[in-house]
Amino acid sequence: MASKKASAKQTASTKPSKPVHEPYPASSPEVEVLVQEVISRVADTWTMLVLEALVEHGRLRFTELGRHIPGISQKMLTKTVRQMESDGLVERTVYPVIPPRVEYEITNLGYTLSEAFCGVWIWAEKNHKKVEAARAAFKSRVV
Amino acid sequence: MASKKASAKQTASTKPSKPVHEPYPASSPEVEVLVQEVISRVADTWTMLVLEALVEHGRLRFTELGRHIPGISQKMLTKTVRQMESDGLVERTVYPVIPPRVEYEITNLGYTLSEAFCGVWIWAEKNHKKVEAARAAFKSRVV
């Protein structure tokens, strides 16, 4: 985000006062589509929460993991964790014992993603009061 | 993300080899709920794309904005942009002329959010190939 594409128009922009922020070069449209797809999958609420739980608590069994994510159902936990495994964000280890034992652990890739999300968490912690204030103001303005 | 809460257990963690990453202090559960709520709203695909379009192109009219977001419908553009206005991410200016003229501009708050998301965009650009590779490997492993 924040000026992903280089745009010559920026120079003659309608808002020259705002700092132009150009941290990395433009990418091709195909890459951009892939990037969007990855983000929309990864920015999913459950994915973020599973990631967080695993970063915080390390290797966890299925039901343990679930207990660290208040409100998640078995169905969604299974689905999320499978998807994350398929995306290379977690590693799933099955012990062929009875009753079954399955453990989940974050991968390096998953860890780097959780670091990348840090900025958004920090933003949200810093600014959620502003958001709430804006909502209150909007409400009274509109009604 | 990435170890949001301080946890004493980390020291005796199951994964002492992985770097413990503790960038900011623990927050109360209520704050955490709010933060999650804000993130889940803000991590929405359309919100991210509108934010990006406004950062890139500055102040835009409704239909102009829509043209910069391929695939969005009028309905979703209206909805997204209203929600962002209510959250204080964009400013909406109505000119009472006919035909109507409405302009949208990113706020400071919206701008800081787009900066926070930068990390995730960068991660996705850097790692989408790894994700694709992981998916391919998973597919062949499972089938």
Place this chain on the structure above:
DNA sequence: TTCTATACTTACCCAAAGGTGAGCGATATG
């Protein structure tokens, strides 16, 4: 007079997200 332009809103519809509850399989424990 009729058509166009803009920024919507509304009604209707379909598909996906996600909850609930039941079942399963084999072993250990009472």
Place this chain on the structure above:
DNA sequence: CATATCGCTCACCTTTGGGTAAGTATAGAA
């Protein structure tokens, strides 16, 4: 012999997301 255990899967249902198409208001152009 019965029951609990764990990590699921499956069927069924409701809720939400989101698309499409039509309608609206009014000034100015043709």
